[in-house]
Amino acid sequence: xxxxxxxxxxxxxxxxxxxxxxxxxxxxxxxxxxxxxxxxxxxxxxxxxxxxxxxxxxxxxxxxxxxxxxxxxxxxxxxxxxxxxxxxxxxxxxxxxxxxxxxxxxxxxxxxxxxxxxxxxxxxxxxxxxxxxxxxxxxxxxxxxxxxxxxxxxxxxxxxxxxxxxxxxxxxxxxxxxxxxxxxxxxxxxxxxxxxxxxxxxxxxxxxxxxxxxxxxxxxxxxxxxxxxxxxxxxxxxxxxxxxxxxxxxxxxxxxxxxxxxxxxxxxxxxxxxx
Ligand code: A2P
Numbered sequence: 001x002x003x004x005x006x007x008x009x010x011x012x013x014x015x016x017x018x019x020x021x022x023x024x025x026x027x028x029x030x031x032x033x034x035x036x037x038x039x040x041x042x043x044x045x046x047x048x049x050x051x052x053x054x055x056x057x058x059x060x061x062x063x064x065x066x067x068x069x070x071x072x073x074x075x076x077x078x079x080x081x082x083x084x085x086x087x088x089x090x091x092x093x094x095x096x097x098x099x100x101x102x103x104x105x106x107x108x109x110x111x112x113x114x115x116x117x118x119x120x121x122x123x124x125x126x127x128x129x130x131x132x133x134x135x136x137x138x139x140x141x142x143x144x145x146x147x148x149x150x151x152x153x154x155x156x157x158x159x160x161x162x163x164x165x166x167x168x169x170x171x172x173x174x175x176x177x178x179x180x181x182x183x184x185x186x187x188x189x190x191x192x193x194x195x196x197x198x199x200x201x202x203x204x205x206x207x208x209x210x211x212x213x214x215x216x217x218x219x220x221x222x223x224x225x226x227x228x229x230x231x232x233x234x235x236x237x238x239x240x241x242x243x244x245x246x247x248x249x250x251x252x253x254x255x256x257x258x259x260x261x262x263x264x265x266x267x268x269x270x271x272x273x274x275x
Pocket of ligand 1: 022200201202203204205206209224226227241242243244245246248249250252253
């Protein structure tokens with residue numbers, strides 16, 4: 001069975017295709033073709049964000065395929081810098097307009113803090129502000145503009161800040177997750193609370209491709225390092241979002257129907273690759 005026909009079921013019962021097409025760093029003018037090719041090759045799940053500045057191109061690409069709206073799953077995100085109810089509400093309106101859609105399948109808070117403060121451990125935590133953003137997202141669900149809501153780049157205390165107060169629970173946390181960078185504390189917390197982990201940068205934004213150890217292991221399965229990394233995320237129960245603008249890569253990344261054996265999984269689990 002191809003991963004392209006498999007799904008995860010979110011905690012709210014919604015179905016989400018197991019492999020998503022990442023579009024971070026895909027320019028708006030390139031997005032229509034990349035998305036069109038992805039859909040032609042069988043992807044039915046596209047991940048974008050206001051911050052990627054390519055929602056318009058993603059929407060255009062989807063429409064150009066003629067795929068039925070209900071046959072495709074679209075995720076977008078509220079910018080990390082928008083930390084008020086009003087900004088979040090406006091952001092949702094803008095996303096719908098840019099995408100040219102009347103519904104977003106999954107809407108995420110892009111990060112718990114503005115990007116400029118993400119690496120600063122002494123920065124304010126924006127707990128109250130994230131709850132205000134969440135309220136705007138819940139109301140978008142009530143209006144039928146958004147089907148499911150979640151977060152991105154959230155650590156455990158960022159998550160409990162939402163789950164302790166929310167009316168609608170987050171169903172997903174999209175985090176950087178790849179071989180050598182697995183954030184096991186937040187992954188375990190999410191597994192225990194039925195929050196799906198979506199893995200962005202599953203190939204380490206391409207940095208893993210040149211590693212000799214991964215090249216050698218991939219060869220034993222007759223796959224590429226990219227395929228090994230995508231398969232690793234799947235076997236860890238995560239939803240990988242590989243990004244590419246090249247048709248051969250976009251296609252190759254869908255061929256991940258092999259099994260990494262337990263010994264190799266243990267080897268991969270033990271790797272630590274910070275950068
Ligand atoms: P490109 O965008 O030029 O097609 P990640 O998904 O971890 O962010 O990694 C994305 C990077 O990995 C991009 O530079 C992308 O190249 C590259 N990439 C994606 N899939 C493959 C593949 N199958 N083989 C080689 N490089 C790939």
